[in-house]
Amino acid sequence: DAGVIQSPRHEVTEMGQEVTLRCKPISGHNSLFWYRQTMMRGLELLIYFNNNVPIDDSGMPEDRFSAKMPNASFSTLKIQPSEPRDSAVYFCASRRTSGSYEQYFGPGTRLTVT
């Protein structure tokens, strides 16, 4: 069974450009999470979805960030416009809401904004 799939793995863009990160959760998992990891702030939860519905986006830093989950197998995190301080590794994770607490993380997208 494939794990959480993220694309692209690396993204380099210029300040002001739009960036879209993509995630395919594990089939059958009904919760999806977006995290950001930096040296300074560690791993932070940005937003999570239950059954494709955004439940808590309090971790989203600014209005420049938005996330969607149009169906159970796909989610996007968009930054528009991007800024250098958005440079980080962005992880997507999924889990079944009931039963084990285990989250399964994707390999991450390393974003560099110049």
Place this chain on the structure above:
Amino acid sequence: TQLLEQSPQFLSIQEGENLTVYCNSSSVFSSLQWYRQEPGEGPVLLVTVVTGGEVKKLKRLTFQFGDARKDSSLHITAAQPGDTGLYLCAHNTGNQFYFGTGTSLTVIP
């Protein structure tokens, strides 16, 4: 946010040595999780501890949850280069997961 502080922040040891890393908080938790993150990958869950004083073993790794459920430790016996990575503790309230600051471990062959 209930802060989880991990120590040490960085640790570099020789293969075969033993080590302990810590996860501390002033809050009481119903459970704590430990993850290992290898370079270029996402974190992977190692164990969940749920009972105060609980000890869990995973091969050479021993995890302990404090009696008061405010802290936890991870002890590695005879460390190997494959143990190199970032060790994170975390707690959750429902689907809200909060991660500690992490301990970056390097095991030198």
